[in-house]
Amino acid sequence: MNGKVSxxxxxxxxxxxxxxxxxFVASWVLWKGQHSGKPFHLYxxxxxxxxxxASAGFAADAVGECISTDRRYLAARxxxxxxxxxxxxxxxxxxxxxxxxxxxxxxxWITGGSVGMFxxxxxxxxxxxxxxxxxxEPEGELTS
Amino acid sequence: xxxxxxxxxxxxxxxxALVNLALFVRxxxxxxxxxxxxxxxxxxxx
Numbered sequence: 001m002n003g004k005v006s007x008x009x010x011x012x013x014x015x016x017x018x019x020x021x022x023x024f025v026a027s028w029v030l031w032k033g034q035h036s037g038k039p040f041h042l043y044x045x046x047x048x049x050x051x052x053x054a055s056a057g058f059a060a061d062a063v064g065e066c067i068s069t070d071r072r073y074l075a076a077r078x079x080x081x082x083x084x085x086x087x088x089x090x091x092x093x094x095x096x097x098x099x100x101x102x103x104x105x106x107x108x109w110i111t112g113g114s115v116g117m118f119x120x121x122x123x124x125x126x127x128x129x130x131x132x133x134x135x136x137e138p139e140g141e142l143t144s
Numbered sequence: 145x146x147x148x149x150x151x152x153x154x155x156x157x158x159x160x161a162l163v164n165l166a167l168f169v170r171x172x173x174x175x176x177x178x179x180x181x182x183x184x185x186x187x188x189x190x
Contacts, residue, residue: 076168083161090150109147120154124161131168 005133012129016061017122020054043111049098051114055121056091059084062125065132072135080128087121 024045031044045051066081094113098105 073168076164076171079164080161083157083164086157087154090154094150113147113150116151117154120158123158127161127165130165134168134172 002137004137005130008133008136009126009129012058012126016058016125020058021051024051024054041107041111042115043107046114047107047110048102049095049110049114051118052091052095052098055114055118056088056095058125059088059091059121062128062132063088066128068132070135073131076131077128077135080124080131083124084121084128087117087124091117091121 027045028040031040063081063084066077066084094117098110
C-alpha cells in the first residue's frame, strides 16, 4: 500500500468511521453525567437501531466511491460494491422494522445485531475504499 | 427464523468481501511479479 492509498484509508477511518460514532460517545457522556452510579447498558445508546443509520451512511459512501472510478479492477469493485449495497439494504430494512414496531424486538438482539452490522459494514466498506483507492492510482503504478 | 437467515447472509457477505480482497491483492502481486520478470518495469510510485 503506497502513501496515497494509505492516506485515503486513514482519512476515511477517521472522518467516515470514527466520527460517525461520535454522537453515541456524546450520548454516553451525557448519560453518565445525568445518571451517575446507575449501571449503563449499551442498548441505551441505540435501542431503536440508530447505529444502523451510521453504518448505512458509510456503506453508501463506500459504494459511491467504488462506482465512481474508471474501469480498472472492475470485477473486484463490483463485488466489493455489491456486498456493501446488500449490507445497506439489510440495514435500511432492519431500521425501518425497528421504527415501525418499537418494543417488538429484544434489546439484546438490537444491540448485538447493530454492533455486528456496524463491524461487518466497517470491514466491507474498508475493502471497498481500498480497492477504489487502488483503482484511482495512475496507470502503471503497481502498489499493493 | 429470519434472524438466523440474516446472520447467515451477513456472515456470507463478510466472507465474500474478505475473499474478494485476498484475490485482489494476490492478482496485483502476480501482475507485479510478472512485470518484473519480463523486464517491463512500471513507473515508480511517487
